[in-house]
Amino acid sequence: MKLATGAGLFVSFEGGEGAGKSTQIRRLADMLRRKGLDVITTREPGGSAGAEALRHVLLSGAAEPFGVRMEALLFAAARNDHVETVIRPALAKGFVVLCDRFMDSSRVYQGVTGNLEPEFIDALERIAVNGVVPHLTLILDLAAATGLARARGRLTAEANGAAAPDRFEREEVDTHEKRRQAFLDIAAADPKRCRVIDADRPVGEIADDIAGAIQPFLADLKPVSQPESVGAE
Numbered sequence: 001m002k003l004a005t006g007a008g009l010f011v012s013f014e015g016g017e018g019a020g021k022s023t024q025i026r027r028l029a030d031m032l033r034r035k036g037l038d039v040i041t042t043r044e045p046g047g048s049a050g051a052e053a054l055r056h057v058l059l060s061g062a063a064e065p066f067g068v069r070m071e072a073l074l075f076a077a078a079r080n081d082h083v084e085t086v087i088r089p090a091l092a093k094g095f096v097v098l099c100d101r102f103m104d105s106s107r108v109y110q111g112v113t114g115n116l117e118p119e120f121i122d123a124l125e126r127i128a129v130n131g132v133v134p135h136l137t138l139i140l141d142l143a144a145a146t147g148l149a150r151a152r153g154r155l156t157a158e159a160n161g162a163a164a165p166d167r168f169e170r171e172e173v174d175t176h177e178k179r180r181q182a183f184l185d186i187a188a189a190d191p192k193r194c195r196v197i198d199a200d201r202p203v204g205e206i207a208d209d210i211a212g213a214i215q216p217f218l219a220d221l222k223p224v225s226q227p228e229s230v231g232a233e
Contacts, residue, residue: 008091009217010132012102015140016180018150019199020206024140025098027207028214032096038224040090042082043100050081068114072124075106079128088132094224103129104137104186112182113175133193135217138210139183140199144176147199 011028013021029039046055054074057063063071079102090097103125111121187194195213199206 007094009096010134012099012134012137014104014183016144016147016176018147019140019142021100021140024210025100028210029098036223037096037221039096041098045078047082048085051078054078068110072110076124076128083129083132108179108182113178137194139187139196141196142199144173144180
């Protein structure tokens with residue numbers, strides 16, 4: 001499978017619940033914009049109109065009664081819409097695309113802990129990504145119990161505690177630890193694309209490691225917009 005095509009850079013962030021992906025994506029986006037680069041931050045499931053329509057169905061658990069195979073199909077449909085309407089056009093224009101979860105999450109959540117056949121997951125992935133694969137995948141590694149505690153603490157703080165855990169956050173810690181190991185296995189099998197980042201450290205230290213990991217990919221990138229269009233964050 002080929003890497004993402006075009007003049008841009010595609011970076012995906014993976015890891016368990018509460019690993020700090022959203023925080024690190026915001027920090028990296030700010031840093032890259034200060035360098036004058038054009039950056040899009042996005043997420044999965046979601047990121048495009050069609051995919052966002054499926055996000056609630058997937059994370060609320062509404063699709064769960066139909067089984068993990070149907071969930072995998074819905075994730076693939078959402079991903080394909082996201083790729084074709086957002087990611088591929090942005091890369092073709094020379095943008096940096098930072099995505100909170102991508103294909104590796106399906107390999108782990110529906111494949112490893114969903115017990116779906118690798119051949120089925122591989123076939124869905126080929127159709128969904130249609131040749132668009134991250135140049136760099138940053139796997140934020142954190143013990144499952146720590147990550148879940150963080151995620152649940154965040155929910156308690158949001159909306160005066162009215163927010164509820166999503167379909168995956170509700171699962172047992174042993175399942176989340178199995179997913180953590182699966183992400184590490186993916187990184188070990190694909191070291192050219194994947195970089196494991198220790199997420200059990202201060203936010204600034206993690207951000208510094210991420211900045212170091214992405215630096216080799218920045219040499220050939222050029223701003224797409226005029227400098228005046230890059231506003232202060």
